[in-house]
Every structure is written in structure tokens, then in C-alpha cells.
Amino acid sequence: MASGAIGGSTPQLNRGPEIPGYKALYFSIREIALIKDKTCQPGYGVLRAGTIMAENISALTTGGKGLLVPCATTLFTVGDVGRAFALADVATGVAIIHVTMEDSYKFKVGDDLILANNTPEYGDGGAIITIDRDTHPHFAIITFTTGITTANNTVAKALCCYVEAGAAGKLSTAKYILDKDIDTGVGEIAQGAITPVLISNAILYTNSLVNFDAAAATALGTVDDGQHTILK
Numbered sequence: 001m002a003s004g005a006i007g008g009s010t011p012q013l014n015r016g017p018e019i020p021g022y023k024a025l026y027f028s029i030r031e032i033a034l035i036k037d038k039t040c041q042p043g044y045g046v047l048r049a050g051t052i053m054a055e056n057i058s059a060l061t062t063g064g065k066g067l068l069v070p071c072a073t074t075l076f077t078v079g080d081v082g083r084a085f086a087l088a089d090v091a092t093g094v095a096i097i098h099v100t101m102e103d104s105y106k107f108k109v110g111d112d113l114i115l116a117n118n119t120p121e122y123g124d125g126g127a128i129i130t131i132d133r134d135t136h137p138h139f140a141i142i143t144f145t146t147g148i149t150t151a152n153n154t155v156a157k158a159l160c161c162y163v164e165a166g167a168a169g170k171l172s173t174a175k176y177i178l179d180k181d182i183d184t185g186v187g188e189i190a191q192g193a194i195t196p197v198l199i200s201n202a203i204l205y206t207n208s209l210v211n212f213d214a215a216a217a218t219a220l221g222t223v224d225d226g227q228h229t230i231l232k
């Protein structure tokens with residue numbers, strides 16, 4: 001169910017993002033942490049405090065350069081909302097990918113698109129040229145600059161795409177941690193969010209971190225201390 005939506009006529013209670021979230025994020029005192037306001041790209045729905053975020057590095061001004069997106073994890077997980085999974089296989093060299101209509105709103109024309117599969121292999125598709133949401137009522141077609149260079153471009157291999165937000169490896173590098181729950185919106189009405197993000201000087205509960213893996217720990221320079229993660 002989309003965030004903020006009513007799930008039918010039956011009496012119900014729908015909660016939006018909560019502050020500070022369902023789990024405590026900080027073990028240390030929040031007031032001593034280095035925190036800064038940033039803007040998140042639309043289309044990723046509700047993101048919980050503790051979500052690891054990367055920064056869109058698209059080269060074109062029409063893209064979302066500088067906006068935050070959820071960092072793609074090294075392992076493919078159900079909770080990795082930063083990815084949009086393909087609905088159809090794509091031949092090597094082809095520069096289109098089919099995604100759900102809802103997922104298409106995670107992207108902007110001009111964003112640099114990264115293609116990946118669970119081998120894992122990664123390829124830079126270059127800038128998004130068009131996002132066609134009119135030809136078909138149930139899915140969108142994203143056209144990008146450079147044809148897919150990876151070999152396993154199938155739904156069975158979890159072919160997916162996400163916004164370029166890193167310079168090496170999987171091309172999605174952890175840079176910030178969400179300080180509170182936010183709603184970036186879903187689908188056509190998504191507007192993004194302005195939110196404080198954590199940069200340094202905090203001790204966090206590791207179990208409260210979302211999409212946190214070894215690559216994120218290295219990029220953020222954290223220290224593992226039992227049930228806590230130290231961000232220096």
C-alpha cells in the first residue's frame with residue numbers, strides 16, 4: 001500500500017513516518033552528532049531513520065545531481081528500495097529497460113543509470129534519455145545512452161537499475177545516514193523530502209541501520225563495537 005493511502009472502506013488507522021522511528025538509532029547523545037539538512041530524490045516511499053544514503057552524481061543538470069538516494073547494497077535484498085528491477089530480459093547492447101510504473105518515478109531524465117545483476121555484474125548505462133510512461137498502462141520504458149554491456153541481463157538474474165551514486169565498484173557509495181523517518185513519496189505524486197542526515201560523531205545501534213553492509217561500513221569509516229556502530 002502506498003504511504004499515506006487508505007486501504008479500503010473498512011475502519012482503519014494509517015500511520016505516516018514516525019520520529020525518531022520504530023527503533024532507537026542513537027546510543028550516544030544525538031545533540032553532539034554532526035548533522036546536516038539534505039534533499040532526497042522522489043519516488044522511494046517511506047525511508048526509516050538509519051537508512052544508508054548515497055548521493056546522485058549525474059552529470060547532466062536535468063538529472064537529480066546532489067539529491068540523496070538509498071544506497072544499493074552489495075547483496076540483492078528485498079528491502080533494497082534503491083533498485084528498480086527489470087520486468088523483461090534485455091539483449092546485450094540494447095539501451096532500454098522495462099520497470100514498473102511506480103519504480104519509474106525513482107528516476108529523472110538526465111540521471112546516470114547503473115545496470116546490475118546478481119552475478120554480480122555492473123554496467124554504466126550513461127544518461128537517461130527518455131522515460132516512456134504513455135505507451136503501456138502497466139509499465140514504463142527507460143531509454144539510456146549506452147547499451148547494456150553485462151552478459152546476464154535476465155529477470156532470472158535479477159536484472160535491475162539504479163541511479164549512479166558512486167565512482168567505483170557497484171557505483172553506489174554510502175555517504176550519509178538518515179537521522180529520521182521520511183516519506184519521499186511514491187509514483188506520480190512523489191515530491192521527495194528534505195531531511196537531516198548524520199555525517200559523523202555518533203554511536204549507533206547497529207540493528208537500527210538499514211541497508212548497512214561491509215561496503216557501507218568501509219565507505220563511512222565506521223567501527224564495529226558489538227551491538228553498536230561507531231561513526232567517527
